[in-house]
Amino acid sequence: MVRYVAFLRAINVGGHRIIKMEVLRGLFEDMKFKNVVTYIQSGNVLFSTTAKNENALVQKIEKQIASTIGFEVEVFIRSLEEIEKIVASSPYIKQGEEQDTGTYVTLLAHEANSTMAATLTAMNNDVDEVHIKGRDIYLLRYRNRGKETLTHAVIEKKLKQKGTNRNMTTMQKLLSL
Secondary structure: OEEEEEEEOOOOEOOEOOOOHHHHHHHHHHOOOEEEEEEOOOOEEEEEEOOOOHHHHHHHHHHHHHHHHOOOOOEEEEEHHHHHHHHHOOOOOOHHHOOOEEEEEEEEOOOOOHHHHHHHHOOOOOOEEEEEEOOEEEEEEEHHHOOOOOOHHHHHHHHOOOEEEEEHHHHHHHHHO
16 A cells, blocks of 8 residues: 545635535545545645556546535645655755745646746745755745745746645654654
C-alpha cells in the first residue's frame, strides 16, 4: 500500500465551497481507501491504497466529490515519500524558521514549463521569492516588508496551470500523522 495525501484546492475559504472534514473522510472511505485521516479544514486527506496511478486517483476523487458534494474541486496528490522530499528540499526551510518570513509550497499537477518558470522566477524581489523544483513551487514570503507580488493568482497565471498552496508547517505536520 502507498500512503498519499490529497490536497483539495480552495475549499472552506471565506465561507465558500464548504466541505466538513467528517464528510470528506467518509467520502474517501466510501471509495475504499484505507487509514483515512483529515488534517485541518483546508482539505488535506491522508489515505492508503494499492493504486499507483496518480492521475486515475485524482480523477476518481474529483468525480466522487462532485457527485457527492455537488461542486467541482481540483485535487492534487503527493505520496508521503514525495512530501518528505518536498520538506527536505526546501531552499527556504532554515529561513522559514525566522519570525519575519513564511515558507509555502504550491503543488501543481504538472511540471512547470521552463519558459514560464523563468518568467516567474524573474519576478523574485525583496518582498517574496519563488524557487521551482519539478511540479512544486517553493515560496518565501517576507511578511513585514511590504505587499506581496507573487500571489497565488500570479503564480497560476504565469505558469498557466492551477495549483494549491500549503505552508511548510502543514507539510511537516502531515509527515507526523
